[in-house]
Amino acid sequence: MDYETTAMELISYSGNARSMAFQALEKAKEGDFAEADRLLAESKKENTKAHNAQTDLLAAEASGQKIEMGILLVHAQDHLMTSMLAIELIQELIVLHRDKAGREK
Template identity: 35%
Template sequence: MEGMELVSFQIISSVGTAKSMFIEAIYLAKQGKIQEAKQLIKEGDTIFIEGHKAHAKLIQKEATGETIIPQLLLVHAEDQLMSAEGFKTIATEIIDLYQKLFEKNLIDKEND
């Protein structure tokens, strides 16, 4: 595997892992583990950035005149990148909401 396939898989791997971490952070927040959830968001963001960097390199290549021929795998990688970014936004908002609900004692912590 080389070239575009390798970059596409780098993006998919990084942002897929990050997306999973963002989803897991929501579950932690639901259990009342707010600080753990926020930490997982930070860790996921670090991994997400690796995928974003790989994508940015492709954009830079095209900006310098190199032709990038998109294939289905790259389109999938970009879709996963955008999906993960959206999940982070949603997860952050949900974690903040759970934190406020717990602080006001409006819900009880789940035990898992």
């Protein structure tokens, strides 16, 4: 397994997921909830790709392969965890914006 490639996949997919989640939040703030929902769904798809890359690493280690823990892999894990947290929080913020918009009508 090429750990550097997997780490770069984690960084790329996680970065995409985080970016799309924040774009979804911006759309919710504008009142465009259909686009916010679409972007959040795309964000979750990218996050799943990142999670799958992480699972590949876990499976490789579980099968006995030695995984060298370098700064690149630590950085990749950091990206994954922050994107996961961002998605969860932004999902809740979108609910609040949607509720607020409903009350203002």
